[in-house]
Amino acid sequence: MNARSFLVVAAIASVPVGASVARAEDGDAIVVASRAAVASARSLEIEQTQDVRRKANVGGREMDLPPQVQTSTIAIVFDRGMTVRMTTPGGPGGRPLTAIRTESGLAIKLGDDAWQAPTGPFAALADQLADPFACPLPRPGEGSPRWRIAAEETIEGVRYHVVETVGDSAVGYAQARIAEAIGRAVPDAEVTVTSYVSRMWVAVETHRRLKVVQTSRFTLDMEQGGQPVELEIAGETTSLYRDWDAVTIEIPPGARAILGEAEPEPSPEPKPRRRGKLY
Numbered sequence: 001m002n003a004r005s006f007l008v009v010a011a012i013a014s015v016p017v018g019a020s021v022a023r024a025e026d027g028d029a030i031v032v033a034s035r036a037a038v039a040s041a042r043s044l045e046i047e048q049t050q051d052v053r054r055k056a057n058v059g060g061r062e063m064d065l066p067p068q069v070q071t072s073t074i075a076i077v078f079d080r081g082m083t084v085r086m087t088t089p090g091g092p093g094g095r096p097l098t099a100i101r102t103e104s105g106l107a108i109k110l111g112d113d114a115w116q117a118p119t120g121p122f123a124a125l126a127d128q129l130a131d132p133f134a135c136p137l138p139r140p141g142e143g144s145p146r147w148r149i150a151a152e153e154t155i156e157g158v159r160y161h162v163v164e165t166v167g168d169s170a171v172g173y174a175q176a177r178i179a180e181a182i183g184r185a186v187p188d189a190e191v192t193v194t195s196y197v198s199r200m201w202v203a204v205e206t207h208r209r210l211k212v213v214q215t216s217r218f219t220l221d222m223e224q225g226g227q228p229v230e231l232e233i234a235g236e237t238t239s240l241y242r243d244w245d246a247v248t249i250e251i252p253p254g255a256r257a258i259l260g261e262a263e264p265e266p267s268p269e270p271k272p273r274r275r276g277k278l279y
Contacts, residue, residue, distance in 0.1 A: 027147030027163040028138040031200065033207040038133050041208075043077040043247035046132065047240045052233060059227040074132050077249045084129045085249045100255050101129040107258035115254035124184040133239075135212065136165060136173040136198060145170040150199070159204040164197060171196050174216055182220065189222040212239040 038044065050072075054065040072088040081103040091097030095111035099118075106126040109115050118125055136145035146166040153160050174196035182191055195217045201210040213236065220231040251261070 027149045027161075027166075030149070030161050030163050030202050030207070031135065031147045032137060034200065034202045034209050035133075035135065035137060037207040038209065038241075039078075041078065042245045043075070043243075044241060044245070045243040045247050046074040046076070047242065048072045048074060049238045050235065051237075052235045054234075055232040057230040057232075058224070059229075074129075075247050075249055076132060077247055083249050083251070084132055086125070086129060086132075099125050099129065100249070100251055100259070101126060102251070102259055102261065104259040104261050107255040109255070115252065115258050117258050121185045124181060128181070133209075133241075134177075135200065136170040143172060145173050147200075152204075153201070155201075155210065158210075160201045160210055161204055162199060162201055164199040168195070170198060174218075178216070178218055186220075186222055189220050191218055191220055193218040208244060209241040211241065213237070214239075 048071065050068070050070050052068040054068070056063050056065055070088060070090055072086055075085045077083045084099075084101045086097075086099045086101075088097045091110060093110075098109045099122075100107050106118050106129070107115050108118050108122055108125070138144050138146055146169040147163045148166050149161055150164045151162040153162055171193055175191070175193040178193055179191040182189055193216060196214070197216075198212065198214045200212045202208070203210065215234075215236045217232075217234050220233060222229050251259070256262070
């Protein structure tokens with residue numbers, strides 16, 4: 001079963017029996033339907049902006065750190081699996097970062113450097129791009145993220161449900177994802193998520209997402225240079241979904257070499273049609 005089939009089956013299987021997205025009070029079902037709509041699309045693009053504010057306490061001395069704002073464009077094509085291309089203008093050292101993930105693996109390119117296999121902190125991109133439209137899906141039982149309908153809006157003639165996570169029901173989801181991501185770069189760090197809220201704009205008719213806004217607060221405790229360091233981090237990530245079924249991805253030869261994929265066969269030239277005899 002490829003990634004596309006798995007996502008569609010998983011999304012459908014998690015819909016409670018008898019649930020209907022037509023019921024305006026059922027925020028859980030709307031979120032599950034939006035996940036299925038993404039997984040069944042031919043392609044789409046997500047523009048993601050992360051705004052991070054940080055305050056540090058180093059050995060008892062507090063300081064505000066410069067804010068970090070980063071925008072990435074993520075193109076996703078479902079064709080014999082899932083191909084993802086992420087571009088970030090302001091990557092490490094201010095150099096553009098491009099990453100391409102296929103079923104075969106991950107290749108990255110920094111600025112004008114050659115395509116390469118990911119190492120160090122870049123290795124985590126493989127898992128992140130495996131599910132670039134992840135959200136806290138509701139599950140059966142206690143401790144699951146829960147969603148409610150907060151509003152209904154009409155944008156450019158399209159009706160949207162605005163759904164949001166209920167209370168702190170999705171904090172556990174955020175704790176697991178943030179701790180895993182940071183743990184790859186700083187294995188000894190201790191992460192504590194204190195708040196997490198996600199809001200999603202979902203089209204009433206098609207269940208396609210227009211926008212997702214996630215806000216979180218967490219602390220990061222570690223040791224640096226023999227001193228205890230505590231970071232208080234507040235982040236907001238806004239994801240804009242667009243160009244449904246209209247995105248293509250070309251994989252450069254250098255990236256194909258890293259991924260171990262052969263060049264696609266060129267389309268055969270159409271044969272000239274033979275004319276019949278004229279009498």
